[in-house]
Amino acid sequence: MSEYIDQDQAGVSVGIVEKCFFTFAAPPDRLKLESGASIGPVTIAYETCGTLNPEKSNVILVLHALSGDSHMAGYYDPKDAKPGWWDIMVGPGKGIDTDKYFVICSNIIGSCAGSTGPASINPETNKAYGTSFPLITIGDMVEAQKALMDYLGISTLLSLIGGSVGGMQVLEWCVRYPDMVTSAIPLATTTRHSALAIAFNEVARQAIMADPNWNQGHYYSGKKPDMGLAIARMIGHITYLSDESMRLKFGRKLQNRSALSFEFGAEFQVESYLQHQGNKFIERFDANSFLYITKAADYFDLAVQYGSGSLVKAFSLCKSKFLVVSYTSDWLYPTYQSKEMVKAMKKNNLDVSFCEIDAQWGHDAFLLPSNRLDNLIKGFLRGVSDET
Amino acid sequence: MSEYIDQDQAGVSVGIVEKCFFTFAAPPDRLKLESGASIGPVTIAYETCGTLNPEKSNVILVLHALSGDSHMAGYYDPKDAKPGWWDIMVGPGKGIDTDKYFVICSNIIGSCAGSTGPASINPETNKAYGTSFPLITIGDMVEAQKALMDYLGISTLLSLIGGSVGGMQVLEWCVRYPDMVTSAIPLATTTRHSALAIAFNEVARQAIMADPNWNQGHYYSGKKPDMGLAIARMIGHITYLSDESMRLKFGRKLQNRSALSFEFGAEFQVESYLQHQGNKFIERFDANSFLYITKAADYFDLAVQYGSGSLVKAFSLCKSKFLVVSYTSDWLYPTYQSKEMVKAMKKNNLDVSFCEIDAQWGHDAFLLPSNRLDNLIKGFLRGVSDET
Numbered sequence: 001m002s003e004y005i006d007q008d009q010a011g012v013s014v015g016i017v018e019k020c021f022f023t024f025a026a027p028p029d030r031l032k033l034e035s036g037a038s039i040g041p042v043t044i045a046y047e048t049c050g051t052l053n054p055e056k057s058n059v060i061l062v063l064h065a066l067s068g069d070s071h072m073a074g075y076y077d078p079k080d081a082k083p084g085w086w087d088i089m090v091g092p093g094k095g096i097d098t099d100k101y102f103v104i105c106s107n108i109i110g111s112c113a114g115s116t117g118p119a120s121i122n123p124e125t126n127k128a129y130g131t132s133f134p135l136i137t138i139g140d141m142v143e144a145q146k147a148l149m150d151y152l153g154i155s156t157l158l159s160l161i162g163g164s165v166g167g168m169q170v171l172e173w174c175v176r177y178p179d180m181v182t183s184a185i186p187l188a189t190t191t192r193h194s195a196l197a198i199a200f201n202e203v204a205r206q207a208i209m210a211d212p213n214w215n216q217g218h219y220y221s222g223k224k225p226d227m228g229l230a231i232a233r234m235i236g237h238i239t240y241l242s243d244e245s246m247r248l249k250f251g252r253k254l255q256n257r258s259a260l261s262f263e264f265g266a267e268f269q270v271e272s273y274l275q276h277q278g279n280k281f282i283e284r285f286d287a288n289s290f291l292y293i294t295k296a297a298d299y300f301d302l303a304v305q306y307g308s309g310s311l312v313k314a315f316s317l318c319k320s321k322f323l324v325v326s327y328t329s330d331w332l333y334p335t336y337q338s339k340e341m342v343k344a345m346k347k348n349n350l351d352v353s354f355c356e357i358d359a360q361w362g363h364d365a366f367l368l369p370s371n372r373l374d375n376l377i378k379g380f381l382r383g384v385s386d387e388t
Numbered sequence: 389m390s391e392y393i394d395q396d397q398a399g400v401s402v403g404i405v406e407k408c409f410f411t412f413a414a415p416p417d418r419l420k421l422e423s424g425a426s427i428g429p430v431t432i433a434y435e436t437c438g439t440l441n442p443e444k445s446n447v448i449l450v451l452h453a454l455s456g457d458s459h460m461a462g463y464y465d466p467k468d469a470k471p472g473w474w475d476i477m478v479g480p481g482k483g484i485d486t487d488k489y490f491v492i493c494s495n496i497i498g499s500c501a502g503s504t505g506p507a508s509i510n511p512e513t514n515k516a517y518g519t520s521f522p523l524i525t526i527g528d529m530v531e532a533q534k535a536l537m538d539y540l541g542i543s544t545l546l547s548l549i550g551g552s553v554g555g556m557q558v559l560e561w562c563v564r565y566p567d568m569v570t571s572a573i574p575l576a577t578t579t580r581h582s583a584l585a586i587a588f589n590e591v592a593r594q595a596i597m598a599d600p601n602w603n604q605g606h607y608y609s610g611k612k613p614d615m616g617l618a619i620a621r622m623i624g625h626i627t628y629l630s631d632e633s634m635r636l637k638f639g640r641k642l643q644n645r646s647a648l649s650f651e652f653g654a655e656f657q658v659e660s661y662l663q664h665q666g667n668k669f670i671e672r673f674d675a676n677s678f679l680y681i682t683k684a685a686d687y688f689d690l691a692v693q694y695g696s697g698s699l700v701k702a703f704s705l706c707k708s709k710f711l712v713v714s715y716t717s718d719w720l721y722p723t724y725q726s727k728e729m730v731k732a733m734k735k736n737n738l739d740v741s742f743c744e745i746d747a748q749w750g751h752d753a754f755l756l757p758s759n760r761l762d763n764l765i766k767g768f769l770r771g772v773s774d775e776t
Binding site: 035036037134135193194195196198200202203205206207209210211212227228230234238241243246247251252262263264266269274278298299301 | 424425522580581582583584587588590591594595597598599600615618619626630631634635640650656657662663666683687689692719
């Protein structure tokens with residue numbers, strides 16, 4: 001969505017950052033997963049911005065979404081064309097102010113940007129795991145992040161923040177490690193996928209698995225299932241936008257044409273845009289990772305996992321302060337789902353602020369420049385920081 | 389959607405019907421298409437129910453949607469498991485009363501249920517057209533229907549009725565042949581596809597074209613692109629439902645399981661349902677027809693084609709009375725699009741009734757049993773019939 005980002009609004013970047021790695025669960029140790037399976041060793045790619053204070057009390061953990069990575073802000077190299085994915089939010093004086101906070105972001109396990117996932121080499125076979133990689137959950141992602149915190153000697157998180165699948169990790173952290181979490185900001189997220197969200201994910205997975213190059217997930221020594229992954233991304237991308245944003249951005253405008261072609265192929269701008277998004281995605285993302293992470297998101301169900309079906313009971317495990325944010329045009333995780341979450345939090349007398357931001361850009365709005373969101377987050381963090 | 393249909397509500401069926409064929413544009417004649425291309429001969433499969441009165445003034449033309457066919461009501465054979473696709477609406481005493489009206493439904497050109505389309509044999513090559521079939525438009529479909537009316541000696545249509553892509557044909561008829569159309573009932577439709585609707589169609593088409601069996605559209609002597617077509621259908625099917633209907637029907641219920649499998653494959657009921665819909669569809673539908681009809685729907689733009697961009701100007705060509713119906717939970721062709729249409733009709737002082745039906749079943753609601761819709765249509769047709 002980088003084309004929406006007005007770099008003038010981005011302010012001062014955090015500058016040059018480094019991609020760090022941490023490996024744990026090294027043999028004979030293993031990371032036990034919720035499925036009952038285990039993996040090891042597990043490597044976590046992560047990035048930090050800002051300075052950890054001596055009390056180690058200024059830590060903010062940023063949790064990324066489906067296709068994100070640990071590179072949240074700044075540049076690896078001054079020549080990089082683009083900064084990290086949330087550079088508009090993380091940096092000196094920004095919503096998450098790196099002059100004040102020590103901000104950490106790690107690549108989720110199951111992904112493909114440095115952390116262990118299906119494209120990683122299985123040390124037992126010296127080949128890529130492929131689909132021999134066990135299914136993972138949002139809880140498993142959080143366990144890996146917890147191991148990273150232990151490694152960094154961090155026992156208290158001033159705040160957790162993440163949108164979409166990142167927001168699910170935020171919520172999972174709050175119920176799994178309530179004593180570590182002071183505050184949490186779940187953005188544009190849900191406590192469980194609706195049938196509609198599962199449906200889109202399943203069709204996207206089917207598109208990948210229908211690609212003959214997918215080869216049951218073992219394609220790392222041959223051709224990749226690029227067509228399938230591009231289609232999966234296009235399906236996903238539609239759900240990240242909204243009827244209104246697509247009408248404003250594309251409408252029925254034709255791409256480099258003044259009249260209909262009467263041929264198949266992209267001729268409406270929205271078609272070219274989606275194909276472009278699909279083609280960009282296959283250069284940076286692994287098809288199996290798409291399968292694993294979407295499945296983890298579909299499995300996530302806070303009420304069932306922690307409350308025997310009751311969301312109120314699940315949130316009774318939490319102790320943190322919350323800022324919950326939803327967007328008016330987000331039809332993937334609509335506001336009513338955030339409201340359910342907020343209601344269950346309030347029934348537990350948790351300190352929760354809720355804001356529905358009026359935005360036309362659909363689910364992706366949480367990644368776009370917004371003074372409203374910047375100020376909400378800045379104010380919320382200042383309050384939490386002052387209290388502690 | 390037949391599982392939703394309560395046959396008790398269906399009333400008396402029209403009984404045994406016959407699939408009829410009519411061929412025109414036989415060499416050296418050709419049907420000229422809007423693209424500038426032409427085809428011939430052209431065969432139209434059609435069905436009639438009820439009796440044509442001596443004045444030929446009781447004709448109702450039913451226009452089917454994307455995946456429909458001419459078999460709208462009754463049974464071809466007493467042993468058939470299911471009647472025609474709109475048997476709940478068309479029959480003695482039903483919304484479209486075959487005791488009063490002579491009801492015609494024809495398969496659209498470009499389709500694959502008897503009318504000429506990409507799977508038909510091109511007499512010039514003695515092979516299936518495949519993608520050598522020219523692109524068609526909603527206007528071309530209407531031209532073929534007009535030829536059928538001429539053949540049947542019908543010069544006045546008491547009413548036209550159709551939902552979705554069928555509704556587009558209704559509207560096209562009204563501007564193309566205003567003197568023939570007394571009244572028209574466009575249901576759950578639009579005067580032009582939004583970028584969102586085009587986006588879903590394009591991704592579905594990409595899924596078909598990514599299937600190696602598609603073979604640039606020439607697959608009729610080999611394996612069919614079943615996987616691609618199934619995925620295309622699944623994408624479409626999601627857009628026909630709604631968040632609410634999927635929550636009520638499926639929620640997060642598992643299929644034949646009590647716990648998560650931690651394996652890929654359909655385990656949520658909504659996943660099984662979509663796969664079932666995809667697998668059923670490939671048995672009866674041609675992948676190329678899916679490409680051609682969705683493209684025709686994407687091309688449809690009444691304002692651009694007939695009003696130099698003005699919908700008001702386009703509807704100034706119409707003379708018929710209208711009943712426009714939309715559904716609250718239809719997010720493919722939302723109510724605001726019907727309201728735009730109604731507004732443009734009213735600016736031309738056309739006699740138009742508009743009804744937004746409160747229904748949770750999304751776009752597909754127009755195909756489901758509804759006393760509300762039955763009564764609306766019955767009342768409207770009675771009014772039109774009495775006036776003429």
